[in-house]
Amino acid sequence: xVDRIVFNIIQVLVVMTFAPLIKGVLNKxxxxxxxxxxxxxxQPYRDLWKLFHKDEVVSEQSSWIFRVTPYIVFVTPIFxxxxxxxxxxxxxxxxxxxxxxxxGFILALGGFFATLAAVDTANPYGPVxxxxxxxxxxxxxxxxxxxxxxxxxxxxxxIPYIVQKQWVTPLANFFDPSHILLMLAFLMLIxxxxxxxxxxxxxxxxxLAMIDESKGLEYSGRAAALMKWGGAMKFFVLLCxxxxxLVTPWGLAQTEALSDVLLAIPLILVKMFGFIxxxxxxESSLAKLRLFRITEFLGAAFITSMAAMITRLLEx
Amino acid sequence: xxxxxxxxxxxxxxDALAGGLFLLSAFGMVAMRQVLAYLNLFALQSVxxxxxxxxxxxxxxxxxxxxxxxxxxVVKAVLITWLLRRTIDREVYARREISQALNIPSSLLxxxxxxxxxxFVSSPLLSFASDPTIKFNLPIGMAGLxxxxxxxxxxxxAVPQVIGILSxxxxxxxAGISIASSLPLIAELAAAFxxxxxxxxxxxxxxxxxxxxxTTAVGKMVSLREE
Numbered sequence: 378x379v380d381r382i383v384f385n386i387i388q389v390l391v392v393m394t395f396a397p398l399i400k401g402v403l404n405k406x407x408x409x410x411x412x413x414x415x416x417x418x419x420q421p422y423r424d425l426w427k428l429f430h431k432d433e434v435v436s437e438q439s440s441w442i443f444r445v446t447p448y449i450v451f452v453t454p455i456f457x458x459x460x461x462x463x464x465x466x467x468x469x470x471x472x473x474x475x476x477x478x479x480x481g482f483i484l485a486l487g488g489f490f491a492t493l494a495a496v497d498t499a500n501p502y503g504p505v506x507x508x509x510x511x512x513x514x515x516x517x518x519x520x521x522x523x524x525x526x527x528x529x530x531x532x533x534x535x536i537p538y539i540v541q542k543q544w545v546t547p548l549a550n551f552f553d554p555s556h557i558l559l560m561l562a563f564l565m566l567i568x569x570x571x572x573x574x575x576x577x578x579x580x581x582x583x584x585l586a587m588i589d590e591s592k593g594l595e596y597s598g599r600a601a602a603l604m605k606w607g608g609a610m611k612f613f614v615l616l617c618x619x620x621x622x623l624v625t626p627w628g629l630a631q632t633e634a635l636s637d638v639l640l641a642i643p644l645i646l647v648k649m650f651g652f653i654x655x656x657x658x659x660e661s662s663l664a665k666l667r668l669f670r671i672t673e674f675l676g677a678a679f680i681t682s683m684a685a686m687i688t689r690l691l692e693x
Numbered sequence: 694x695x696x697x698x699x700x701x702x703x704x705x706x707x708d709a710l711a712g713g714l715f716l717l718s719a720f721g722m723v724a725m726r727q728v729l730a731y732l733n734l735f736a737l738q739s740v741x742x743x744x745x746x747x748x749x750x751x752x753x754x755x756x757x758x759x760x761x762x763x764x765x766x767v768v769k770a771v772l773i774t775w776l777l778r779r780t781i782d783r784e785v786y787a788r789r790e791i792s793q794a795l796n797i798p799s800s801l802l803x804x805x806x807x808x809x810x811x812x813f814v815s816s817p818l819l820s821f822a823s824d825p826t827i828k829f830n831l832p833i834g835m836a837g838l839x840x841x842x843x844x845x846x847x848x849x850x851a852v853p854q855v856i857g858i859l860s861x862x863x864x865x866x867x868a869g870i871s872i873a874s875s876l877p878l879i880a881e882l883a884a885a886f887x888x889x890x891x892x893x894x895x896x897x898x899x900x901x902x903x904x905x906x907x908t909t910a911v912g913k914m915v916s917l918r919e920e
Contacts, residue, residue, distance in 0.1 A: 552706045554713025554829075561717075673724065676798040680720045683805055687812060688713040691829055 381470040384638055388463040389455055391642055392617075396454075396609040397421035399616070399649055404580070406657045421609065425602045433598030439498050446494035447600040450607035453487035454614045461537050461614065462621045464641040466629035468538040476535035477525050480618070484611060488514065491604075495592040502584045506591030509668065513576060513588065516675040517569050523682040524562050528623075531555060531689060537618065541626040555692070558685035560623055565678035567619055569671070571612045574660040576671055586665075613649075620648050704752040705825045711745040712829040715867060716808070719840040722860055723804045724797050728852050729786040732774055735856045735863075738837075739769035742863050746870045749826055758870060761881050765866070768885045773859065773892045777852070780896035782903050785852055792910065794847045804840050811836045830871030837864025849912025851899040855892070862888055 401418035408415025417423075435444065457480045459471035475483070492511060495503035529535040531553075532543035544551050569576045572589030584591055593604045621629060628644035630637040666674055718738040725731045743765040750758030778786070793800060815832040822828055841861030845854050866884075869876070903909050 549703045549706050552703070552710050554706075554710045557710055558713050558717065673797050676801050677720075677724055680724075680801050680805060681717060684713060684716050684720065684808075687808055688709060688716065688829070688833075690812060691712075691832055692709065 378470070380633055384465055385459055385469045385471055387638060388465075388469070389458050391463060391645075392454065392458045392610055392613050393606075395646060396613040397425060397606065398646075399613055399653065400609045402650065403653050403657065406653060407580075407660060410657060410661045421605070425606055428597075428602035428605070429599055431598040433600055435600075436498050436595065439494075439595075442490065443494045443497045443595070444600075446490045447596065447603035447607070449490045450487045451603040451610075452607075453483050454607060454610035456483050457614050458610075458617075461618055462541060462629055463617050463645065464630055464638050466538070466541070466626070466631045467633075468536070472536060472538050477528070477537055477540070477618070477622075478535060480537075481521060481525065484614070485514075487607065487611065491592050495595075498595045500595050502587070502591045502594055505585075506587050506589065506594075509588045510592065513569055513671060513675070516672060517566055517678075520562060520566055520675060520678045520682050523679065523686060524559055524566065527555060527559060527682065527686045527689060530686075537622045541622045541629075544623070545626055553692075555685040555689040556623075558681050558688065560619075562678050562682035562685060563619055563623055565674065565681065567615050568656075568659070569675055569678070571615060573656065575663045575666050575674055578665050616649055616652060617645070620652060621645070624652075702752070704748055705829075708745050708748045708752075708826050709829045711741050711748065712833040712867070715741045715745070715863075716833050716836055719837045719860065719864070720801060720804055722844050722853075722857065723800045723840060723847075725853075726797075727786075728788060728850070731853055731856050732777060732786070735860055736770045736774045738860060738863055739765055739773075742867050742870075743770065745830065745867060749830075749870055752826070757875070757878055760878055761870060764881060764885045768889050769859070769863070772889055776889070776893055777855070777896050780893070780900050781852060781909075782900065785899075785903065785909055792849050792912070794849065794912070800843075800847060804843060807839045807843060808836045811839060824871070827871045831868045834864045834866070834868025834871075837861070837867055840864070849910050851902060851909040851911045854911065855895045855899060858895070859888065859892060 398418065398421070401416070401421045404420070405415045405418045459469075460475050460477075460480050488510070492507040495507035497503075525535070528540055532540040534540060544553075544556055550556065568574070572579050577588040577590075578586070579590065581587060581590070584594070593601065593608075596604050625648055628641065628648060630641040715738060718734055718741060721734050722731065722738075725734060743762040746758050746762035746765060750756070750760075750762060795803070811832050815835060819828050819831065822831070838861050841857050841859075841864055844857035844860070848854050848857060899909055902911065906914070
């Protein structure tokens with residue numbers, strides 16, 4: 378019991394420590410593809426360090442929501458980390474506190490408060506970005522639902538620890554058409570949800586075209602650092618769900634030995650690196666979609682998830 | 694629920710995977726905007742059809758189905774795409790936004806509804822099916838057929854319509870390879886060459902329309918002869 382609580386805490390620490398690194402590697406790889414040198418992969422850590430040591434400016438017009446939001450954005454991915462397999466293949470202490478839908482709700486709570494905070498200040502760009510994020514969110518929601526329900530339908534459970542075993546026992550299950558289609562749909566969801574290129578340009582500096590970034594424009598100092606760190610952790614957590622539950626359920630610790638759990642850390646980083654390579658290729662080869670084309674992108678994701686469900690029904 | 698995991702072999706899974714991607718490519722045909730992407734998608738769909746035929750042929754040790762896979766690959770994925778590229782003017786392929794009678798998200802939803810109808814129509818038939826592969830190939834082939842017909846209805850350009858008709862044929866074949874696996878090879882050959890000739894004729898016709906009228910938007914043509 379104590380072991381499992383300790384492992385759970387290790388999971389949280391891993392997510393907190395390596396989330397900025399993943400962002401840094403992603404940015405560096407993107408710059409390399411554009412034949413630039415790019416910032417160091419440790420740049421996000423330096424940014425956080427710098428922001429934590431700066432003064433914070435809070436608008437007098439804003440309410441408590443604005444002040445509370447950075448903490449909520451920072452804490453929600455940590456809660457989700459407690460529910461999902463990051464390092465171990467067996468359920469940990471908090472695993473049965475909530476299922477995948479619960480995790481989705483917790484992540485959505487952070488997004489909800491970020492939207493409120495963007496509207497809270499009188500900054501004109503905040504509400505624009507917030508309403509766009511909501512639009513993407515509304516369109517992504519049905520896909521999330523269908524993906525989760527199909528996954529739970531196939532595995533007979535909504536607990537991610539149980540779901541991940543389904544794909545590899547026996548190995549032939551990996552080639553299940555519904556599995557492959559679900560992977561595709563979830564990949565599109567991750568791109569939409571984390572504001573990656575066909576949907577949103579994370580490195581853009583033009584406020585009118587921003588979707589995800591403009592929500593955090595008003596924050597400075599420690600609050601900005603928390604928002605950034607929270608965003609990086611949310612991305613890390615989404616990748617963990619995608620890789621450990623859906624795509625590659627291998628390489629997780631199967632025994633309760635501490636060495637096994639620690640060995641799982643480099644393995645998950647290697648998996649993430651592989652996925653980031655794919656993501657960078659996608660981002661570098663596509664152009665950003667026009668705002669009203671996002672409907673089509675997420676419509677395609679919806680159709681893919683529905684196709685997964687139908688092929689599953691045909692199999693019965 | 695665990696039962697089917699043991700009954701479905703790895704070949705049936707691979708066939709099902711080809712089927713799932715086949716269905717996805719049919720949806721892609723509804724969603725595509727560029728003519729060139731359309732043609733590439735058709736080639737991809739033909740490759741998926743060929744791979745399904747190959748997997749089925751390997752599973753049942755039927756040389757005949759493997760031959761069908763080869764014919765499909767050569768005729769549909771290579772020859773027809775090449776022919777359509779050659780016969781139709783390059784300007785048509787360079788164009789990006791091609792018009793549709795309905796916008797794309799609602800088209801996708803209609804295609805979705807068609808697929809669900811197919812599921813309900815085919816499920817009483819499938820209760821007689823002894824083979825697990827028929828369970829995938831028949832409904833997915835039927836869905837491909839219906840979605841192809843829908844594409845032909847809703848698109849206003851000649852080239853996507855041609856490709857829609859060809860993808861209908863793909864759908865019929867996809868269903869056919871599982872339910873009539875002992876069809877004589879000569880019939881398959883004849884069908885393949887028929888399709889090739891049809892593609893050639895339609896391609897040439899489109900070329901003529903493009904030369905005479907300057908556009909391939911056949912949806913706008915209402916009278917037979919302009920005075």
